[in-house]
Amino acid sequence: MPIHEKNLIRPENISTHDNLVMDGIDVSGDWSTFIKTRVVADYNEDLQDEIAALPGGEYIHRCWQCGSCTNSCTINAINPDFNPRYWIYLIRMGFESELVRDKDLIWQCVSCNKCTSACPRDVVPEAVMKATAHWLERKGYTRKSSSTVFDEVFSEQVIERGKIEDGEVVMNFFNRTGQKLTQPWLIEMVKRMIKNLPVQMLTMMGLATIFKPKTRNWGPARDAINDYIEEQEALLDEKLGPSVPYKAPEPAPTQIPAE
Amino acid sequence: MSETKKYKKVAYYPGCALEGTAHAYNRSTKALGKELGLELDEVDNWNCCGAMEVKNIDPKIQTYLSSRVMSIAANDMGHDVVMAPCNGCYHNLKKAEYDLSHDEKSKQVVEKLSTKAGHETYKAGQVETIHALDWIKDAIGEEGLKERVKKSLSGMKIANYYGCMYTRPRHIFPEKDQGPGSESTTKPHFMDDLLEAAGAENVDFALKTACCGGAHTLSDSDTSTKLVLNIIEAAEASGAEVIATECPTCHSGLEMHQIRAEKVLGRKTNVKIVYFTQLLGLAMGLSPRKVGIQENISDSIGLLKEKGLT
Numbered sequence: 001m002p003i004h005e006k007n008l009i010r011p012e013n014i015s016t017h018d019n020l021v022m023d024g025i026d027v028s029g030d031w032s033t034f035i036k037t038r039v040v041a042d043y044n045e046d047l048q049d050e051i052a053a054l055p056g057g058e059y060i061h062r063c064w065q066c067g068s069c070t071n072s073c074t075i076n077a078i079n080p081d082f083n084p085r086y087w088i089y090l091i092r093m094g095f096e097s098e099l100v101r102d103k104d105l106i107w108q109c110v111s112c113n114k115c116t117s118a119c120p121r122d123v124v125p126e127a128v129m130k131a132t133a134h135w136l137e138r139k140g141y142t143r144k145s146s147s148t149v150f151d152e153v154f155s156e157q158v159i160e161r162g163k164i165e166d167g168e169v170v171m172n173f174f175n176r177t178g179q180k181l182t183q184p185w186l187i188e189m190v191k192r193m194i195k196n197l198p199v200q201m202l203t204m205m206g207l208a209t210i211f212k213p214k215t216r217n218w219g220p221a222r223d224a225i226n227d228y229i230e231e232q233e234a235l236l237d238e239k240l241g242p243s244v245p246y247k248a249p250e251p252a253p254t255q256i257p258a259e
Numbered sequence: 260m261s262e263t264k265k266y267k268k269v270a271y272y273p274g275c276a277l278e279g280t281a282h283a284y285n286r287s288t289k290a291l292g293k294e295l296g297l298e299l300d301e302v303d304n305w306n307c308c309g310a311m312e313v314k315n316i317d318p319k320i321q322t323y324l325s326s327r328v329m330s331i332a333a334n335d336m337g338h339d340v341v342m343a344p345c346n347g348c349y350h351n352l353k354k355a356e357y358d359l360s361h362d363e364k365s366k367q368v369v370e371k372l373s374t375k376a377g378h379e380t381y382k383a384g385q386v387e388t389i390h391a392l393d394w395i396k397d398a399i400g401e402e403g404l405k406e407r408v409k410k411s412l413s414g415m416k417i418a419n420y421y422g423c424m425y426t427r428p429r430h431i432f433p434e435k436d437q438g439p440g441s442e443s444t445t446k447p448h449f450m451d452d453l454l455e456a457a458g459a460e461n462v463d464f465a466l467k468t469a470c471c472g473g474a475h476t477l478s479d480s481d482t483s484t485k486l487v488l489n490i491i492e493a494a495e496a497s498g499a500e501v502i503a504t505e506c507p508t509c510h511s512g513l514e515m516h517q518i519r520a521e522k523v524l525g526r527k528t529n530v531k532i533v534y535f536t537q538l539l540g541l542a543m544g545l546s547p548r549k550v551g552i553q554e555n556i557s558d559s560i561g562l563l564k565e566k567g568l569t
Contacts, residue, residue, distance in 0.1 A: 074469070110472045110486075113427035145478070149449070159312075189518045220375060221376035259434075
């Protein structure tokens with residue numbers, strides 16, 4: 001599969017003029033399309049170090065831009081704008097504003113590990129994608145992705161009880177992301193699930209929602225993990241500064257038409 | 260595999276999914292083991308391996324969680340082989356093994372957490388983690404299966420679907436890609452071998468290791484539906500009636516998004532999703548109920564009747 005590259009010429013930077021005469025020559029129309037100069041003045045020289053400070057980003061410096069990651073990528077195959085090689089390039093060059101343009105895309109990595117398997121430099125691009133997605137959230141560029149919400153819902157249960165109960169994970173996730181459980185495909189799935197299900201299985205599943213599965217004597221492990229998370233958070237705060245909460249952009253003021 | 264039949268008795272790590280959505284996989288694995296005279300000794304008081312989520316909070320917590328399971332199997336129960344049928348568990352135990360033998364920092368974190376949690380620290384090399392495919396392949400083998408077939412799967416066209424976590428990233432599976440007899444990370448064939456021994460006709464399926472989007476099955480459903488539909492339609496195009504699975508995330512992902520594709524995109528497909536252990540169990544003469552066919556969402560009962568497997 002070919003590597004689809006991003007077009008660096010953006011639509012908003014292309015200008016044509018319907019009526020333009022320069023030095024007596026009419027330059028109106030498409031034939032004299034102008035492209036506005038692209039100036040990058042806001043390098044973040046620490047960008048690579050910031051990503052490397054997050055879990056999973058450690059090996060980004062190894063990348064030599066061969067493109068094996070993008071070439072093998074599952075998501076790139078369905079969305080050419082999903083381009084791990086390009087993002088690693090931007091991070092290593094410090095092009096923060098360019099990277100932020102794709103803030104709502106990077107979290108979509110499905111962790112299939114094709115990139116990590118293909119990478120000749122052991123960059124572990126899959127983990128770099130996760131680190132980058134977390135960096136964007138941490139800097140307040142974007143709200144927590146639904147993937148991050150799912151990870152949190154899931155991990156909270158594992159840390160709390162040692163095991164998960166999948167029904168509870170699904171319910172909590174739908175609650176926290178404000179989704180309805182009454183979507184037609186979900187109802188259809190439950191219908192088909194219980195169609196042939198033996199009664200004892202139904203009872204077992206019902207009981208699991210009351211008597212949650214858990215690991216016995218899990219307390220000390222839970223405390224150890226929570227202490228570790230706290231330590232790591234403190235270290236990250238030291239290196240990257242505290243998390244910045246996401247602020248949704250103000251909606252544009254409504255124009256009142258002049259009478 | 261040089262040493263053979265060493266997997267007759269193994270520590271069994273079912274994991275959370277097999278006690279929840281994938282109870283059919285758990286039921287059929289146990290029933291198959293019993294039928295074949297193999298002993299499964301469940302890891303005592305196990306915990307979640309971290310699945311695909313905890314690593315995104317911190318990969319080293321995942322390494323610790325997986326190491327605790329291996330520590331119990333080795334230090335408390337005296338096992339040297341852990342069998343995990345779930346691709347996620349299998350992958351995470353393998354990953355922990357790799358990290359603990361290659362990364363000093365992971366080792367330190369695991370040691371610190373294990374000590375605080377009050378159990379013995381797992382040391383790399385104490386156990387070998389295997390998948391249910393390795394287990395049957397080694398302990399029974401194709402010849403052994405052929406001898407035991409009571410109801411051949413003959414005439415059943417199967418696409419074998421292995422998913423991501425069984426083969427990638429390849430560096431955590433040092434035993435794979437070792438020439439004849441070993442499993443391949445790019446063209447896996449263990450499931451093909453076993454089902455063929457049970458009489459099935461394996462179709463030429465190109466997407467054996469494609470991704471079903473399982474990690475985002477609920478958090479990015481549209482993407483998952485696209486990926487699943489691609490896999491299912493490719494399987495149907497190659498003539499498959501059944502997609503055989505070996506991973507609870509893939510299995511429930513395929514079932515769920517097959518319905519979602521039908522309801523949201525209007526693309527109806529008919530291929531049935533069945534665990535490979537269910538298919539092998541049926542071939543060994545076990546009843547559909549014994550291998551949990553009724554517990555699948557994908558309704559394969561009609562097809563099994565037609566093939567004389569009920």
